[in-house]
Amino acid sequence: MTNARLDELNEYPFQRLRDLLDGVEGGGPMLNFALGEPQIGVPALLGETLAKHVAGFGKYPAANSTPDLRRAIADWLDRRYGLDGDDAMNADTEIMPLNGTREGLYNIAQLVVPQVRAATRPLVLVPNPFYQCYLGAATMAGAEVGLMPATAGTGFLPDLDALDAEMLRRAALMYVCTPANPQGAMADEAYLAKAIDLARRHDIVLALDECYAEIYDETPPPGGLQVAARTGERFRNLVVFHSLSKRSSSPGLRSGFMAGDPDLVARYGKLRGYGGAPLPDPIAAASAALWRDEKHVEEVRAHYRHLFDIADETLGNKQGYFRPPGGFFLWLDVGDGEAFAKRLWQHSGVRCLPGGYLARDEADGTNPGARFLRVALVHDAGTVRQALTAISELME
Structure with missing residues (x-):
């Protein structure tokens, strides 16, 4: 079977x-x-750090990885998106290192999609075209896929105003990728603010795939966390995903993270305890070194x-x-x-x-x-x- x-x-x-x-x-x-x-x-720093921490392969890693990696990620997010004071990231409750961001992008659907939504089959909203992981995640979670066309006419990002009331009533999760794979379009702050507000008004989890955020031509793309941090509800209903695959040209390291809503981060940690694959400690150490280096x-x-x-x-x-x-x-x-x-x-x-x-x-x-x-x-x-x-x- x-x-x-x-x-x-x-x-x-x-x-x-x-x-x-x-x-x-x-x-x-x-x-x-x-x-x-x-x-x-790959950066020379990666191999140098792995070699120093190779003994760490001799023990089981923690589900939420090491405090040092979470701190390195939090510090990078604070620097990259101008988060300070009360806006600064909480390394213990708002960040979950991942064994490659595909893990998180897939499992977020398993975490938040219910069996029934609005008395019918739930919907997962996906840009069209899309990273195929979104489709697999939605389908295997038992949801119907709601396509959001991302064409030249919409600036290669989904037209949020085109989502009808029935789609929003049924939707449990919405994926948005910025910069977009495959088109390279970047959501501005106004677009991100609209997406966050829409998600909260309709109790939809917004999953922002920002894995290409550090590969840009002229202007750094804004991020969901910097926009959400200015709201009174901070990161409610929002998780973002980042990766070292593109930023640090290290796809084989299988290292990334999700960050945002502390309730979702905590629930993800519980799910991972049953079926996840946490980062080995040497990979966590190498990842921390890469997040701390901009050169x-x-x-x-x-x-x-x-x-x-x-x-x-x-x-x-x-x-x-x-x-x-x-x-x-x-x-x-x-x-x-x-x-x-x-x-x-x-x-x-x-x-x-x-x-x-x-x-x-x-x-x-x-x-x-x-x-x-x-x-x-x-x-x-x-x-x-x-x-x-x-x-x-x-x-x-």
């Missing part, structure tokens, strides 16, 4: 890409621009800015190109993302992800990602230039 909810899920996007391209001859050695996995190397992050940002400069040079005259304000993806309007991805593979050996694989069909049958191609700018400058030149040759 298996959980029938799993059958409601489509194949993961990367499996769909393999199904599309397997058996099709590539036009050169494979260049993988489908996976958002930084290829620029390597500035170097990471400079690297991505240079890659976007290359994108401007190679694709800037193409109608389907725009330079996103955040993240490290290009979201290219190529007319038919799936057909273009196949042609690109045959032409040059470059693998990119069709945008339709990151979205679901809306009620009218349209897929908001179908026209697009997601290109992960995660390689060195020479490799990026080679791939973008190949893309440019096929774009109109």
